[in-house]
Amino acid sequence: MDDAIITFISSYIDLTPDEKSVIQAQNIIKTYPKGTVLLAHGDLAQDCFFILKGCVRRYYIVDGDERTTEFFTENQGITPVSYLTKQPSDYYLSCLEPCVIALGSDERNQLLLEKVPKLARLIAQMSTELLVKSQITSDNFKNMNPENRYLHLLETRPDLVARIPLQHIATFLGMTPVSLSRLRKRITLKR
């Protein structure tokens, strides 16, 4: 699984064999069973995450109900708000599937950047791309009604619809599971 990280980074920047060893030496890779809560409401996040395999869900509990706001899958990084702010987390992160995850910490990230300074450029580029994607997603949510949000998700991230339980897809789209179920039947009948 170490190689997955090297392959991912190498798709952006060229790494020397030395740099590859530094990165491999710094990596802490863990596997988590399905259902593991990586971060709970009220926790202080100690790590940031990079998903090598599996799917992680971000959700809040609002008036007793779970509200899913994001899904993360292979080759996506997760920097918890709590990791940056050093304040207790407002949300949960949990594994929807068995997961293989590379863990980062301030200390190890600092060391990596000192030894492989060009990683900063990669992080800058990736963060900018992620920021723009996050803004598009957020804008689309505001501009679309639930039906269009679902159709858009089917078009842009069909993998999510295929692998994630419908009740989580529903709250992610801002609708109830019953409404989503009806919408899916209506769409199937139309086709």
Added chain:
Amino acid sequence: MDDAIITFISSYIDLTPDEKSVIQAQNIIKTYPKGTVLLAHGDLAQDCFFILKGCVRRYYIVDGDERTTEFFTENQGITPVSYLTKQPSDYYLSCLEPCVIALGSDERNQLLLEKVPKLARLIAQMSTELLVKSQITSDNFKNMNPENRYLHLLETRPDLVARIPLQHIATFLGMTPVSLSRLRKRITLKR
């Protein structure tokens, strides 16, 4: 105004006099009258922006109506999606106030990073912070009803409520100007 950029960058990293001159030499700073459209739907974005003074609004036209999805003010950067993707823009960026803006381009940013490599670390840090802020904003929008969104905005960005015309605040919160106006009266009566 050049000094504002140096001051801003210096609040994150130490710059040598040489590095300051490089940055100042690369800066292209322009002033725009209120109402200037910096980027229109269908345009290819040539620049990214860093606001030194003023306020810029991001909006879409949906079914003939303007839908505001973001406001940017002093010391905020704007990387248009179109700037990254080299595809025509889906949205507009326009100046809500007279603005003073530093412009970046691929070529000049590349040169800056070559001459002041440690800027990459600053960009990485800023982009990560912006990404996290953008996710919080987007999560809050999903988890709150319009009234709570308004109260949250009053609490977290009172400057926006004070300086931006109400019709734009309304669409930004996902409500009509009339509903926002009623909500504001109701809140005033309560206090």
